[in-house]
Amino acid sequence: MAVRIGPLYVLSGFGGSLLSCLHKEVRRETVSVGASGALFGLLGAMLSDLITNWTIYSKKCIAFTILGIVIALNLAVGFVPGVDNSAHIGGFIAGFLLGFIFLLRPQYGYVSSKYIAAGHDVKHRKPKYKFYQKLLWVTALVTFVAGSLSGLVKILSG
Numbered sequence: 253m254a255v256r257i258g259p260l261y262v263l264s265g266f267g268g269s270l271l272s273c274l275h276k277e278v279r280r281e282t283v284s285v286g287a288s289g290a291l292f293g294l295l296g297a298m299l300s301d302l303i304t305n306w307t308i309y310s311k312k313c314i315a316f317t318i319l320g321i322v323i324a325l326n327l328a329v330g331f332v333p334g335v336d337n338s339a340h341i342g343g344f345i346a347g348f349l350l351g352f353i354f355l356l357r358p359q360y361g362y363v364s365s366k367y368i369a370a371g372h373d374v375k376h377r378k379p380k381y382k383f384y385q386k387l388l389w390v391t392a393l394v395t396f397v398a399g400s401l402s403g404l405v406k407i408l409s410g
Contacts, residue, residue, distance in 0.1 A: 264293020267346025293347025
């Protein structure tokens, strides 16, 4: 799992910095630096993990409520003068999308073919991922790549 969190953290930081640069370019201010965009990316990834793997959580509403409160309080801190909330929002959006990509788990009851005993009925075997998980994965990948590329083009074109 740690192999997935590292790239998610770095790419979320990239997403936060990208939105910060785009926002600062419009307002003609100095660009800020820090790890807060990447940390907000981890919060976004937690939310997408909760959505994608909804069936494995036992106390769904409590988990969703607590995560929503934590996200809202952290975003509220971004309204303090001198804090770059656009980096927070960019990191959160990037982390949310990347969570669908990196944190995909097989559905409950899936058994790999290497562990199936001889003579077991293969017709009743569950697929590794549900359809909505695959759909969210593809949608998030396309959205993240398209958003990152368009943001980079806007910055580099001046």
